Structures are given as structure tokens and as C-alpha cells.
Amino acid sequence: MAKYVSFSSRRRRPAWIIARKVTTYLFLSLGVVVAVFPFFWMISTSLMSLGEAQGTRLWPSEIHLENYVNAWKEANFSLYLWNSVRITFLTLAGELTFSILAAYAFARIKFPGRDFIFTVMLSTMMIPAMVTIIPNFLTVTWLGRIGPLKWINNWPALTIPFMGSVFSIFLLRQFFAQIPDELYDAAQIDGAGHLRFLWQVVLPLSKAPIMVIVILSFIGTWNALAWPMLVTNSPDWRPIAVGLVSFIDEAGQMLNLMMAGAVIAILPILALYFFAQKQFTESIARSGLKG
């Protein structure tokens, strides 16, 4: 009887809670659709004939897998993919090196004018990228003229200007500043200097923000188009995004091939995201960053 009473007394969830959950899931489902639809459209279009791709169909009447082979051949993807890998690797390596060291200095070393310099640096984030593109181009051109290294049509123009990222320095500095001073004191007692403390204590604790930087920088570098088009005039160092542009001409777009190329181009980004998903979401949760 007691058992029976116990079951019968179990309260039903109030209707408003169920309604709230349903509403929440409806909104979330809508969000999923909004997020997934462009990918669905891209993949679907990549399998269409050109005629169908120009229209409004959502799914091809006939699957054209050969679009992937054609896109790869037509857009010189073999070379451009390799170039993108090289450019991204160099940019990431440089950005991480300089950002980590600069952020550490801003967070944990006291030196005259530190906060002022940091503020000035942050203020550069307010300058629209459009405004900096001409001075940047003139700078890399000038550096190519005066130095031994060729900048235009070469890796320096494609990578070095992006190695100093204010956003990365800012993000890391915020994380580094939260690390308790006691850890540094303990490390100092054990004979560690700043470099060892950074390497052996700070960096292992900062995997999440570093992964955020890796992913955001990877995406930015991988998808870059306007700057590489500006500083390269031969295929030698052109990245994969340039290959995608070649499917647009004065009279139209080969949308099916362009989308097949886009699928190929985003595969490395997706792979990286799945690999680093845990750290990425963790970091966003910790830092309160929003996309």
C-alpha cells in the first residue's frame, strides 16, 4: 500500500515546465537547422549539374560525384592545398610564439608603461581592417625592397603580418593573469625563472585558450582571400581560397564546382574542430567568449 501511495503521490511535472522544455527544444532545433542548412546546401549543390546548381533545387536529381574530381583539377587544388598548409603552419607557429610571450609579459612581469602599452595595443583592435590594408601592403612592399628577403609572392607577406595578433595576446593575458601568484612563488623557490614557469606551469594550465587561438587563427588563415590575392601574383604561394574564386567569371559562377571545392577546403577545419572541440568549448565557457 505504502508503495502504491508512494507511486500515486509522485507529482506530475507541471504543464508550464513541459511547455518551457518544448519551447526550448524547438528553439534549439531551429538553431540547428539554421546552422546546418548552409552545410547541407553546400554539399547538395556540390553534387548537382551546373544547370541545377543555378536554380532553386535542394537536392540533385542525379548525383554528380565527378564534380569533386573536376573541382580539384580545375582549381589547382593540389598546389593550393599544400600552400594553405604551409601558410597556416607558419602563421600559427609565429602567432602562438609571439602571443604567448607577449601575453605572459603583460600578465606577470611588471615593467614601466606596461598598462599603457597594453591599452594602446588594445585600441588597435578598434581600427577597421579596411583601413590597415593599404599601409600593410605598402609596408610589406617596402620591407621587400630594403631587405634581403623577398616578401611579395613569398611566405613573409602571407604570414608575418598575422603573427602579431592583439586578440590572441589579450585572450592569453586574461588567462595568464588568473594563475595564482603562489604558483610562481613556489616555482621560484624551486629555482625556476619566468621561462621555465611559463613552459612548465602556465602553458599546461592554458591549453583551452591556446586551442581557441589555434582554431580561430587556423580558420582565419585558411579562409583568407583578399590579402593573399593582393600580395601574390603567381600560384607559388597562393592558398586554397584563391582556387575557389577561379570558379567565378564575368558571366556567371560554376556553383557546383565551387561548392565541391568548398567542401574540400573546409575538411581540414572540420577535422581540427572535432579534434579540439573539448578544449574549444571549455575555453569559451571559461572566458565567456561568444561567437
Add this chain to the structure above:
Amino acid sequence: MSTKLFKAVSLLVVVFSLVLAACGPAATPTAEPPAPTEEPTTAPQPTEEPTAAPTEEPMAPEIDPTGQTVNFWHVWGTGLPNETMLAIVDDFNAANEWGITVNAVDQGNYSNLEDAFNAAVQSGDLPDLVTGYTNAMANWYAVDAVVDLNPYINDSYFGLTAEEQAAYFEGAINGGKAPDGTFFAFPISQSENVLFYNSGWAKELGFENPPANYEEFKAQACAAAEANNADDNPDNDGTGGLVLYAGASNVASFVFANGGNMQNADSSGYDFTAQSVVDAASFMKDLWDAGCAYPTESYPNPEFATRKALFTMSSTAGLPYQIAAFDAADAIKDEWTIAPFPGKDGGQSVNLFGQYVAIANTSPERMMATWVFIKYLTSPEVQVKWIEGSAYYPTRSDAVPLLASYSESNPIWAYGLSFLQYGKAEPAWPSWTSVRRTVGDIFNAILQGDPADIPTLLADLNDKAAEAIIETQQ
């Protein structure tokens, strides 16, 4: 490492990072590239300009192009046009007697190429030969980045004979010339802005031929719009007539068909208040207000292939895209063709879009080598190869007979060949780059506004165009 030393190193890193950060855009840059501001050195003159075309070949050239490398920036990076251009370049490299090597590099689309060339003007790392729109080339000529071609065309050794010069279509040649006769852009092929016309559907609607004047045009467009409104398919309501994109090239096409050219009498400036422009604007507005014209967000190929438009306006370079749209599963397999733009009272014209090249201002030897390649590229036999691979039109009449078999297998293209004779080109003036944007803005304002405002808006366009001329002359 001591703390002091580490602090010093850290400070250095911070300073270096600041320098790099100042160089680094906050996000992936998408801005337009810098416009050329520095003037390169004055173009060296290859030879003295002869007064007449050469008649006899002299013993030796005044400028020796032997062994030069020609960097050719073009826009044909994919498909058959790319294969064809590379094959032509390979043939030239293998066979030319001067040991000239052409290195063809795809620079993306016209906009990308323009950006790249503007950047090259800044860096000084110019290619030798560049493709582009003539108004962009006019800008490059104004900053001495490209050179006048007259000395090369008339060169006593490498120039074109009088017969060869006469073989070029006048419209194509004029498209690359400034009013003062400066020849800064050479046409290697051309395309036309034409009407795409669904003749099969038109016949069902009771029209046997493409429209010959505005009255017929409106009758056909409105009949198609009415047919779509009257059928039991609600999805096609509001469609059926002309897909109207009031961009400068389409506006120019209508004006050309009225016998105008948007220029004043002495070609020293624009005249958008001429009757030919007023008539074109009034007609477009009339079609729009009558519900016989409507806009689309993208290229209107699917609309044309599914009876949502009896007419669209497009370059003949878009023929492959339109053919593909008719191959789609949901297309209506109508008979269709292309037609010239009709004038108000029966004139007709097409707007010629040339594929022009310009010689960059480098060294006399390199420039002469570049001209030798241009001459090869535009020779009748090579032009035929290029046309067959690109579906463009030839720029010289002596290439036309050689295209007989291509014409047979491409009837729509062949029909367009007959329009070349009355084609006109848009002004090849530096100011046209900005004026064409204003033309689009004003004509869109005309479509959205009151018909009574047309004269005022066109007068405003005239003023803005005059300002643009002054700006580009400064």
C-alpha cells in the same frame, strides 16, 4: 636565464609584437586594394611613330625582343578557355623565332586581376601583359603603368600592315582607344551584351520575331507577364517579362540601340540628358511600372529556362551558363535565341565587351616582346583557336571565314556573330569606373521613383559624371 635578462627579452618581445600587431589586420582583410598613387617612370618609346602603316619589312628590328620573358596576367583560369590559352602560349613559346618565353598566370576574375595589378603598380613588380576592362586600363594609362600601343602597331618591323589594321572590327578597336587616339588596350576577342529571348514561348504567345522597337518589346514582355499572372501557378506571379538589372552595361545597351553613346558631341564628356538616354530611361521605367519587368537576386538563367522571363539581358560569355540552365531537370525545353537590343523606333545595337590586353610599362625590349606575342595571339589562325576554346567573338573580320565549322555547330553563337557590325563599346575613360556605378544608382532610383523625376535624376547623373571626370583628371 636571470629574471632581469628575461624581463629585457620579454620587453623586446612585447615591442616586436606591437610592431607586428600594427601590421596585422584585426580580421581577414576584405577591403579593396590600394589604388595606384605613385607614378611609375615615363613609358619608354619603343620606336619613332611612323606616319603610315609599314608596307615593306625592313631588314632588322629597331628594338630586339630576343630572349625576353613575358609575364601575362589573365583571367581564364579554369575550363576550356584556360586549356586553350595555355596551349596557345605553349605553341608560341615553342615556335617563335625570337626565343621569347611567355609565362601565363591566372589572376582570378577581372576584379581580382585589377586589384593585383593596382598592387603591382605600388610594388613596382609589374607583369608585361595584362587583361582587364578598358576603363581600368585607362586608369593605368593615366599613371603610366601601361603604354600607348600606337608605336607598336605602327612599328616598321613588328607592326601591323594597313591590310591587317583594316581587318579589325571598328567597334572593338574603338573600345580600346581614348578620344585623343591613344591606343592603350588591344582587343584579343569580344563578347556582346544581348537580349536572351525565349522564342518558343513567344511563338505560343503569338509573337513570331524578336521585338524591333519599344512598342513590340513592351507588348511581348507584358504578354508574358500576363500569361504567368493568369495561369494557375501562384509561384510565377509577378514574373514573365524582362528580368531587369539596371546596371550601366544594360543601360548602355538600350542607349546604343537608340543611336546614342552617353557622350557629348565632341566626346569630351558625358551627356545623360540626351534624348537617347531619356528614351531608354522612360522605357525601362514604363516596363517596370506596368509589371512587365522585375529584378532577380542573381544571374537570371534559371528564370529564363523556366518561363519566368521571356527576356533577360546578358553577355554572350554567359551562353554556357544559360545552356546548362536549360539542361536542368526542371527546365522547360523551349527554343531560345539571342537578339540585339531594339531602339525606340527600330534601331538595334549590342554593347560590345572586349577582352582587352595592355602592355605594362617595363623595358623597351620586354614591351616589344610583349607586342610580338599580342600580334601572334590576334593573328587569324590563333584567334580561331581562342574563339573555339572560349566561345568569345573574333575581333578581326578575316578570322570569321575560318570559323565556319564552329558556327555550324553553335548556331546561337553564329547568330550573335551578325550583331558585331552594329556593336558599340562603353566609354574607355578613367572616370567610367566610378560613373558606371552612379549610372546604376540613378537608374535604380528612376525605377523606384516617379516618372516625372526622370529629367531631374538624369541631370543629376550628368553633374556627378562631370565631377568624376574632373576628379580623374586631377
